[in-house]
Amino acid sequence: MSAHESNYTPTSRVGKWFDERLPIARLMHGQFVDFPTPRNLNYAWTFGGILTFCLVAQLVTGIVLAMHYQPSAAEAFNSVDRIRRDVNFGWLIQPMHAVGASMFFIAVYIHIFRGLYYGSYKAPREVLWILGVFILLAMMATAFMGYALPWGQMSFWGVTVITNLFSALDSIWAGLGTAIVEWLWGGYAVTGVTLNRFFSLHYLLPFVIVGLVALHIWALHVAGQNNPTGLDIKSKSDSVPMYPFAVAKDAVGLFAFLIVFAWFVLIMPDYLGHADNFTPANALVTPPHIVPEWYFLPFYAILRAVPSKLGGVVAMFAAVLILVFVPWLDTSRVRSAKYRPYYKIAFWFFVFTCVALGWLGSKPAEQPYVFWSQFFTIAYFAFFLIAMPVLGLIETPRPLPRSITESVLGRVTGGVAPVPAGAAAAPEKR
Amino acid sequence: MTFKTKASALISKSFVAAGVSAVTVFATFPAQAAGGGPAIPRVEWSFDGPTGQFDRAQLQRGFQVYQNVCSACHGLSRLSWRNLVQPGGPEFPEEAVKALAKDWPNKITDGPNDAGEMFERDALLSDPILGPYKNEQAARAAQNGAYPPDLSLMARARNPEFKGSALAHGPHMMRDILTGYQAGGPDYLFALLTGYTDVPSYVREENGHLKPVGAEGAGGKAVEQCASVTPGEDGKPDVCNALADGMNYNAAFPGHQIAMPAILADGAVEYPKGPDGNPLVPATLDQHARDVSAFLAWAADPHLNQRKATGWQALLFLLVTTVLLFLGKKRIWSRIEH
Numbered sequence: 001m002s003a004h005e006s007n008y009t010p011t012s013r014v015g016k017w018f019d020e021r022l023p024i025a026r027l028m029h030g031q032f033v034d035f036p037t038p039r040n041l042n043y044a045w046t047f048g049g050i051l052t053f054c055l056v057a058q059l060v061t062g063i064v065l066a067m068h069y070q071p072s073a074a075e076a077f078n079s080v081d082r083i084r085r086d087v088n089f090g091w092l093i094q095p096m097h098a099v100g101a102s103m104f105f106i107a108v109y110i111h112i113f114r115g116l117y118y119g120s121y122k123a124p125r126e127v128l129w130i131l132g133v134f135i136l137l138a139m140m141a142t143a144f145m146g147y148a149l150p151w152g153q154m155s156f157w158g159v160t161v162i163t164n165l166f167s168a169l170d171s172i173w174a175g176l177g178t179a180i181v182e183w184l185w186g187g188y189a190v191t192g193v194t195l196n197r198f199f200s201l202h203y204l205l206p207f208v209i210v211g212l213v214a215l216h217i218w219a220l221h222v223a224g225q226n227n228p229t230g231l232d233i234k235s236k237s238d239s240v241p242m243y244p245f246a247v248a249k250d251a252v253g254l255f256a257f258l259i260v261f262a263w264f265v266l267i268m269p270d271y272l273g274h275a276d277n278f279t280p281a282n283a284l285v286t287p288p289h290i291v292p293e294w295y296f297l298p299f300y301a302i303l304r305a306v307p308s309k310l311g312g313v314v315a316m317f318a319a320v321l322i323l324v325f326v327p328w329l330d331t332s333r334v335r336s337a338k339y340r341p342y343y344k345i346a347f348w349f350f351v352f353t354c355v356a357l358g359w360l361g362s363k364p365a366e367q368p369y370v371f372w373s374q375f376f377t378i379a380y381f382a383f384f385l386i387a388m389p390v391l392g393l394i395e396t397p398r399p400l401p402r403s404i405t406e407s408v409l410g411r412v413t414g415g416v417a418p419v420p421a422g423a424a425a426a427p428e429k430r
Numbered sequence: 431m432t433f434k435t436k437a438s439a440l441i442s443k444s445f446v447a448a449g450v451s452a453v454t455v456f457a458t459f460p461a462q463a464a465g466g467g468p469a470i471p472r473v474e475w476s477f478d479g480p481t482g483q484f485d486r487a488q489l490q491r492g493f494q495v496y497q498n499v500c501s502a503c504h505g506l507s508r509l510s511w512r513n514l515v516q517p518g519g520p521e522f523p524e525e526a527v528k529a530l531a532k533d534w535p536n537k538i539t540d541g542p543n544d545a546g547e548m549f550e551r552d553a554l555l556s557d558p559i560l561g562p563y564k565n566e567q568a569a570r571a572a573q574n575g576a577y578p579p580d581l582s583l584m585a586r587a588r589n590p591e592f593k594g595s596a597l598a599h600g601p602h603m604m605r606d607i608l609t610g611y612q613a614g615g616p617d618y619l620f621a622l623l624t625g626y627t628d629v630p631s632y633v634r635e636e637n638g639h640l641k642p643v644g645a646e647g648a649g650g651k652a653v654e655q656c657a658s659v660t661p662g663e664d665g666k667p668d669v670c671n672a673l674a675d676g677m678n679y680n681a682a683f684p685g686h687q688i689a690m691p692a693i694l695a696d697g698a699v700e701y702p703k704g705p706d707g708n709p710l711v712p713a714t715l716d717q718h719a720r721d722v723s724a725f726l727a728w729a730a731d732p733h734l735n736q737r738k739a740t741g742w743q744a745l746l747f748l749l750v751t752t753v754l755l756f757l758g759k760k761r762i763w764s765r766i767e768h
Binding site for chain 2: 039084091265267268274
């Protein structure tokens with residue numbers, strides 16, 4: 001699976017017998033027990049484990065919910081309500097799944113920001129990063145279709161607005177967009193037919209995510225984890241075995257995360273959703289504000305910032321897909337923002353941009369919100385298209401430690417030589 | 431080198447400037463966003479916050495209000511009669527609820543019987559709590575075109591929007607999250623039920639703007655009664671939206687024109703009396719509205735008591751486990767320098 005060899009030695013005769021036939025225990029031991037992890041990982045690195053938990057939790061609760069849910073226009077809303085009222089522990093399982101989606105996105109956004117901050121997308125981790133972008137896309141599709149399933153007002157109108165986006169293609173080729181939209185709907189309007197296929201895909205896509213996650217972890221274990229210094233593991237003292245060190249830290253991070261999770265599920269399960277979705281879908285009544293779930297709001301703001309419909313759709317998809325090109329947009333040879341004074345400022349301004357877009361996405365499409373949506377849409381793309389390539393060329397990085405060990409122990413062994421500007425880590429020459 | 435330093439200094443300065451200016455501009459965003467209705471004051475509820483639980487006596491009184499007032503028009507059809515007996519709700523005695531269901535005027539349509547005919551029968555514990563109308567069309571026909579919606583989920587289907595400035599929004603959200611506030615629905619219902627007032631009076635100023643008549647009076651000018659005011663665009667005079675025929679003014683309702691009349695009033699429902707013969711709580715409009723809003727909060731979220739009780743235990747368990755795991759992690763990492 002990776003460059004790392006397993007130190008697994010079967011202790012029992014059965015273990016030895018099995019190991020010779022299917023060395024799965026050897027594989028697991030090598031990848032998840034004595035796998036070398038950088039010794040300087042901070043808590044931002046616990047989100048990989050947290051996300052794995054989120055995925056499993058969504059699958060388990062989702063499979064249980066599917067046993068009680070009825071994907072028809074007449075019964076979908078009632079069945080979700082009945083799950084919360086009458087199914088044993090439905091009051092727990094249903095919010096775990098609905099809130100779980102939000103928690104999944106909180107974790108994945110932190111995970112992505114961490115990657116952007118510490119340069120985890122740079123060589124040799126480009127494929128790992130791109131797989132991550134595909135996971136994000138699959139998550140978004142799954143979450144969007146899942147939000148349709150309760151078939152409340154916001155479900156129905158969310159589906160109507162988002163599927164209608166494809167009709168923008170009519171301006172490229174007359175009839176193309178309409179054909180795609182009708183194909184997605186399974187008719188000439190959003191109906192129970194649309195709901196039924198969304199349910200089918202909502203059950204399918206999570207397993208696609210599982211496959212992508214397996215590849216993501218595989219790629220991670222080939223390249224090894226990045227770390228706050230962005231330096232490669234050069235000697236044995238730079239790393240610690242995953243078990244017990246990284247596992248112990250992951251467990252703390254996971255349980256701290258679970259406190260937040262449980263707080264929302266058990267104390268305020270409706271807070272992250274929309275009140276309008278507790279009114280059954282009605283094709284004749286449009287809600288005053290159609291807004292997506294919070295995790296789509298920045299992209300929704302970008303969609304509405306562009307005056308042309310097709311342009312808005314293109315900008316929205318580009319906002320996600322641009323992440324694919326990040327490994328090549330960033331020209332700096334230093335990975336970690338810790339040693340990149342200007343990139344660090346740009347990064348935090350980018351975080352602010354995303355939060356601002358999220359807030360603007362929840363507002364009606366009128367002034368001054370439209371102007372600021374446009375301002376921050378430009379800022380969003382400028383981060384990738386201007387800050388990333390330009391800063392890497394003009395910025396003088398701070399001196400890097402010579403090894404992970406040195407960064408941890410603060411100990412300099414051997415002669416001190418100033419690190420030449422911009423030439424320190426050179427990850428692409430690895 | 432000098433070019434580089436200058437360029438980077440410029441870039442960092444412009445980033446900071448952009449950030450600061452953005453924050454400044456956000457602070458000046460209008461406090462009132464279009465739509466979404468008027469600001470709704472918050473009410474103190476027994477069931478709000480991380481440890482909140484329903485007050486059983488209040489739920490019982492709230493059901494009384496529903497039974498005597500609301501049920502004339504509104505159904506509660508996602509609830510069954512048995513829910514009124516279950517723990518965490520009003521917890522009426524089973525026999526009393528059975529009798530209540532049997533005497534409920536809105537009968538259950540059942541069938542077909544052996545002769546192939548549908549028939550009506552008395553409600554059982556397992557039957558839904560029905561309103562007076564068989565369907566929406568029947569309701570609209572009887573209610574002058576208005577539709578009294580089912581109330582089962584009403585407390586969760588309404589949530590007032592935040593009405594502060596953009597910069598205050600973040601701290602406001604944080605405070606709500608940390609205090610476990612999720613009572614926007616009941617707050618709104620209470621505001622609606624107590625929001626029936628006279629239609630506000632306005633006088634028109636020289637520039638065409640409508641100004642509310644305050645304590646100083648109209649000053650001899652002509653008074654206009656407006657349910658709401660649409661600001662005139664491009665210097666045109668404001669438009670006064672007078673109350674439509676058959677509508678009622680309500681301060682809390684979006685647009686302020688509501689078909690439902692003010693039916694709750696002081697003494698609308700006779701509350702249970704204590705041993706001394708006096709009512710335990712005053713039978714005021716305020717109290718009726720409070721009780722029925724709490725009852726509807728329960729109707730929309732009948733497992734709240736159990737959920738929050740479990741929540742406490744789960745959070746305590748997670749907190750202790752996190753601390754233990756942290757201590758364990760510290761111990762493990764003490765084996766190496768870090």
